[in-house]
Amino acid sequence: MSRWNKVPESFIILDQEKCTGCGNCIIICGANVFELKDKKAVISNLNECLECGNCEVVCQADAIQVHIPQAGTGIIYECG
Amino acid sequence: MIYDVIIVGAGSNGSTAAYFLAKEGFKVLILEAGNTPGDKCHGATEYAPGIIFHSRPELVALQLKVIKQIPHLHPGDLGKAHYYYYVNKDNEVVFKSCSVAPGTTGAEESYGVNNQEFVRVLTEEAVKAGAELRTTTKVTDVLRQGDVIKGVITEDGDEIQSRLTIGADGRISTVAKKAGLLKKWDINVCCYHYGEAWKFRSDEEMFEYVEHARHMFFGPTLTPPKPWGACTMGLRPGGIVTVNAPTSWTPLSSMIAAKNNSRHVYIQNLYKLMEVKRMLRVCEGFPHKPYQRQSTFLPGPPLEKPYMAGLIICGDAGAVGGICSTGEKAARYVTPLLQSDDLSDKALAGYTTARYRTDIARDEKSKKNKPTHELSEVSPTRIVHWSTGAGYMEKYDCSIDEMVENMRLAAVPHIMGAPNPQKCGEFGYIDMGAWLIAVKMSHLLKLYGPILQDPTMFPQIMKWVQKNEQSFNEKKVFDHPF
Numbered sequence: 008m009s010r011w012n013k014v015p016e017s018f019i020i021l022d023q024e025k026c027t028g029c030g031n032c033i034i035i036c037g038a039n040v041f042e043l044k045d046k047k048a049v050i051s052n053l054n055e056c057l058e059c060g061n062c063e064v065v066c067q068a069d070a071i072q073v074h075i076p077q078a079g080t081g082i083i084y085e086c087g
Numbered sequence: 088m089i090y091d092v093i094i095v096g097a098g099s100n101g102s103t104a105a106y107f108l109a110k111e112g113f114k115v116l117i118l119e120a121g122n123t124p125g126d127k128c129h130g131a132t133e134y135a136p137g138i139i140f141h142s143r144p145e146l147v148a149l150q151l152k153v154i155k156q157i158p159h160l161h162p163g164d165l166g167k168a169h170y171y172y173y174v175n176k177d178n179e180v181v182f183k184s185c186s187v188a189p190g191t192t193g194a195e196e197s198y199g200v201n202n203q204e205f206v207r208v209l210t211e212e213a214v215k216a217g218a219e220l221r222t223t224t225k226v227t228d229v230l231r232q233g234d235v236i237k238g239v240i241t242e243d244g245d246e247i248q249s250r251l252t253i254g255a256d257g258r259i260s261t262v263a264k265k266a267g268l269l270k271k272w273d274i275n276v277c278c279y280h281y282g283e284a285w286k287f288r289s290d291e292e293m294f295e296y297v298e299h300a301r302h303m304f305f306g307p308t309l310t311p312p313k314p315w316g317a318c319t320m321g322l323r324p325g326g327i328v329t330v331n332a333p334t335s336w337t338p339l340s341s342m343i344a345a346k347n348n349s350r351h352v353y354i355q356n357l358y359k360l361m362e363v364k365r366m367l368r369v370c371e372g373f374p375h376k377p378y379q380r381q382s383t384f385l386p387g388p389p390l391e392k393p394y395m396a397g398l399i400i401c402g403d404a405g406a407v408g409g410i411c412s413t414g415e416k417a418a419r420y421v422t423p424l425l426q427s428d429d430l431s432d433k434a435l436a437g438y439t440t441a442r443y444r445t446d447i448a449r450d451e452k453s454k455k456n457k458p459t460h461e462l463s464e465v466s467p468t469r470i471v472h473w474s475t476g477a478g479y480m481e482k483y484d485c486s487i488d489e490m491v492e493n494m495r496l497a498a499v500p501h502i503m504g505a506p507n508p509q510k511c512g513e514f515g516y517i518d519m520g521a522w523l524i525a526v527k528m529s530h531l532l533k534l535y536g537p538i539l540q541d542p543t544m545f546p547q548i549m550k551w552v553q554k555n556e557q558s559f560n561e562k563k564v565f566d567h568p569f
Contacts, residue, residue, distance in 0.1 A: 059383050063259075067271065073259050075257065077120070077225075079126055
């Protein structure tokens with residue numbers, strides 16, 4: 008069973024300065040982690056993150072940095 | 088002390104590489120961020136298809152050895168049951184293209200195993216073979232000397248030197264990032280894949296819902312911005328139903344172009360389907376409580392190249408999927424290079440293609456079929472380049488019609504239709520021996536057409552095939568045929 012353990016550090020860093028509000032991260036994210044507020048992306052549902060790293064790859068403005076959470080925290084897959 | 092090889096990440100590929108390199112007598116160090124290997128498994132499969140997809144006997148032996156040590160096995164060939172539904176814009180199933188000829192499946196030996204257990208035992212095997220394992224050791228950077236990677240730097244600031252570093256640290260690879268190999272993906276090429284899984288409460292219930300279906304995968308033909316698509320439903324070993332939203336194989340550019348028809352809409356639509364409802368009714372936790380969700384890019388993180396002097400990237404980090412297989416291929420590729428102490432950029436460059444191949448030595452001999460031989464080398468009875476028949480026709484010296492008939496009799500279990508087989512090679516799917524790589528849909532239909540469950544669709548499919556056949560090699564996105 009996959010489960011989510013709380014991640015102490017902020018493992019997705021979103022740079023509001025760089026964000027252009029294009030919304031690519033919102034479209035690609037399978038877990039609804041992002042939200043658009045005042046034409047900028049914000050992280051609203053970090054607990055849902057599936058740690059695929061897609062948001063970083065699709066962010067053409069380089070505003071998103073993803074670091075994999077420490078072992079035992081974040082999403083734990085039984086069946087990868 | 089300078090290690091021969093440092094492997095970052097004790098996952099399935101890292102541990103496999105460690106096992107084979109340690110067996111060759113190299114001094115191998117595995118660095119794992121977790122407290123135990125498998126703590127943070129992001130592997131892309133819940134059983135061990137490597138057993139069937141990668142025919143190299145040493146790897147099969149290793150995987151079987153590991154699997155037999157894991158409690159609560161779900162042995163069997165349940166991997167063969169796959170459903171494939173085509174859905175129209177009104178959420179009606181247009182047809183089920185799932186049922187392929189009955190017979191043996193490609194999954195002669197597939198097991199439902201717990202990923203964490205699998206990786207843990209696999210790493211134990213690597214340690215038994217002589218590798219050194221350090222857990223709770225997070226690698227934060229690579230050790231550079233000019234353009235050459237000379238080792239890694241850990242979170243504590245330790246510098247550990249090695250002749251070769253293998254980055255097997257998963258989809259968000261620190262090693263690839265720090266080495267400067269990661270780049271932004273071309274959004275016209277990258278595909279997005281989202282899946283959910285439910286677990287049946289019992290085997291009896293599962294069998295009740297298993298029909299004779301297999302998996303037929305037509306590739307990136309059913310994509311947004313058109314408001315319809317196709318989804319796959321699969322039954323995996325261990326009684327896990329997986330449902331992949333129709334966004335599989337959707338180039339990101341089309342998702343962006345079709346904001347209103349994005350993944351969320353498809354997933355919502357998926358739940359409305361009668362077939363999905365029926366299947367999920369007997370699953371644990373239904374409704375709205377999937378056993379597991381996952382989302383991923385196909386074909387994985389974008390790398391400039393999977394190697395540089397003193398470094399190679401394998402596994403999910405290297406954008407080539409396959410449980411254990413790329414680790415094994417990496418180990419096999421670097422063994423002679425380590426022996427001759429040539430770990431230059433040039434020497435490691437061959438790994439880019441070697442990681443796709445089943446047998447490097449055999450490939451060396453058969454260079455005559457350059458454009459397609461990589462595809463056909465894997466298993467001529469399972470993978471065929473349909474426009475040329477390369478592979479099967481060569482091996483059995485038969486005509487394309489005979490090949491089609493033989494395929495039908497042999498009940499090729501999985502089909503993947505690809506507009507461009509070379510692209511498939513890039514994606515690493517040629518590793519999957521049970522998949523047939525198809526280009527000409529007309530051949531496919533000739534083979535499997537009559538078994539498709541809704542024969543009234545054939546004229547429309549054929550028309551669409553004829554219309555698009557020319558452009559299969561050029562276009563990335565196709566209109567829906569209906």
